[in-house]
Amino acid sequence: MLLELTEILRCPRDHEESFVVCVAHRSEGRHVLAGVVGCPVCLAEFPIREGELDLTERTDAPTHRRPELDGAAAGALTADALATFLDLRGPGGYVVLAGGAGRLAPALTALLPDVHHVVVNAPRDAARSPDCSYVSCPDRIPVKAAQVRAVVLGAGCTGGPWPAEAARVLLRGLRVVIEDERASPDGISELARGAGVFVGEKA
Ligand SMILES: [Zn+2]
Numbered sequence: 001m002l003l004e005l006t007e008i009l010r011c012p013r014d015h016e017e018s019f020v021v022c023v024a025h026r027s028e029g030r031h032v033l034a035g036v037v038g039c040p041v042c043l044a045e046f047p048i049r050e051g052e053l054d055l056t057e058r059t060d061a062p063t064h065r066r067p068e069l070d071g072a073a074a075g076a077l078t079a080d081a082l083a084t085f086l087d088l089r090g091p092g093g094y095v096v097l098a099g100g101a102g103r104l105a106p107a108l109t110a111l112l113p114d115v116h117h118v119v120v121n122a123p124r125d126a127a128r129s130p131d132c133s134y135v136s137c138p139d140r141i142p143v144k145a146a147q148v149r150a151v152v153l154g155a156g157c158t159g160g161p162w163p164a165e166a167a168r169v170l171l172r173g174l175r176v177v178i179e180d181e182r183a184s185p186d187g188i189s190e191l192a193r194g195a196g197v198f199v200g201e202k203a
Contacts, residue, residue, distance in 0.1 A: 001022075001031065001032050001048055001051060001052070001053045001133045001134065001135070002030055002031055002032075002116055002133045003022060003024065003027070003030050003031070003032050004030065004116075005094070005116070005118065005133050006019075006020060006021070006022040006037070007019075008094060008143050008144055008147040008148070009037065009142055009143060009144070010142055010143060010144045011039035011041060011042060011044060011142070012046075012055040012137050012138070012139075012140055012142045013039070013041075013042050013044060015041050015042055016041065017144050017145065018039065018040060018041045019040070020037050020038060020039050020040075021037070021038045021039075021040065022035060022036070022037050022038075022048075023035050023036045023037075023038070024048075031051060031130070031133075032048050032051070033048070033050065033051045034048055034049060034050075035047075035048040036048065037053060037055075051130075051134065052134040052135070052136065053133070053134070053135045053136070054135075054136050055135060055136060055137040055138075055142050056136050056137065056138050075100050075101070075154050075155050075179040075196065076179055076195055076196030076197050077101065077104060077152070077154070077177070077179055077197060078104070078107075079104045079107035079108045079110075079111055080111070081197075082101075082104060082108060082152060082177060083108065083111045083112055085175065085177045085192075085197070085199050086112075086149075086150045086152075086175055086177065087175060088112060088115060088149055088150060091114030091115065092114065092115065093115055093116070093148065093149040094115065094116050094117075094118055094143075094147065094148045094149060095108075095112070095115050095116070095117050095118070095148065095149055095150045095151070095152070096117075096118045096119075096120060096141055096143065096148050096150070096151045096152070096166075096169065097117055097118070097119045097120070097122075097152045097154070098119075098120040098121055098141065098151070098152065098153050098154060098156075098157035098162060098166075099120075099121055099122075099123075099153060099154040099155050099156035099157030099158070099162075100123060100154030100155030100156055100157075100179065101152040101153065101154030101155075101157075101177075101179065102119040102120070102121070102122030102123060102126050102134075102154065103122070103123060103126045103127070103154070104152075104154075105117050105119045105122070105126070105127075105128075105129050105132045106127050106128075106129040106132075109129050109131050109132055113131075115149060116131075116132070116133065117129070117131070117132040117133070118132070118133045118135060118143070118148070119132050119133065119134045119135065120135050120136070120137055120141055120142075120157070121135075121136055121137065121156065121157060122134060123156075139160065139161050140161060140165050141162075141165040141166065141168070141169050143169040144169070145168050145169065146168075146169070146170065146171050146172065147169055147171070148169050148170060148171065148174075149170075149171060149174050150170070150174055150175050150176070150177070151166035151169065151170055151175075151176045151177075152176070152177045152178075152179075153166055153176065153177070153178045153179065153180075153183075154179045155179060158178050158179055158180040158183060159180070163176075163178065163183060163185035163186075163188070164185065164186060164187075166178075166185065166188075167185055167186060167187040167188050167202060170202040171202065172202050172203075173201060173202060174201060174202055175191070175199060175200065175201045175202075176188055176198075176199075176200050176201070176202070177197060177198070177199050178197070178198040178199075178200075179196060179197060180196070180197075180198060181193045181194055181195070181196050181197055181198050182198075183198040184198075185200065187202060187203055188200035188201065188202060188203065189201055189202075189203045
């Protein structure tokens with residue numbers, strides 16, 4: 001997990017938005033390989049292990065709970081198509097890839113090396129990129145409101161709370177891509193739909 005990602009993260013629990021604190025136990029460059037992310041509001045602490053932030057459990061609870069995303073198939077999207085749909089202009093900032101879209105993280109990072117990719121709930125068997133940040137979180141994008149330049153919702157994260165979460169964390173005027181052409185998220189204006197994909201922008 002990129003240390004600077006801490007600046008946009010929020011606690012996954014249901015309480016007011018607040019900053020979190022990251023304590024790195026082991027790092028490589030700007031990436032934290034082992035450490036703890038703590039919330040000053042509810043005092044929860046979450047582990048970073050092997051570079052991945054796990055918001056599905058507390059450091060003091062041994063049970064391991066995580067969304068059932070294993071085996072999520074590759075979707076309709078390719079990294080090339082996604083780079084076109086996202087229409088990012090200029091470097092910097094963050095792109096969130098959730099669920100099955102995490103499979104595209106290595107290829108998308110090669111195409112868009114100047115933005116940082118935050119991969120939420122990647123399928124366990126998906127190839128990992130050392131340049132991305134990996135996060136597991138049961139039912140939300142653990143980022144403060146209006147922080148990211150694009151959100152891609154793939155298999156396992158196209159319904160339920162995820163479209164509203166995408167709208168919440170997006171910056172105004174920027175885009176969400178959902179691997180479900182029937183999607184119609186609140187707060188998002190439709191730009192295109194078809195071939196299994198919805199593309200919209202935050203109103
Ligand atoms: Zn908290």
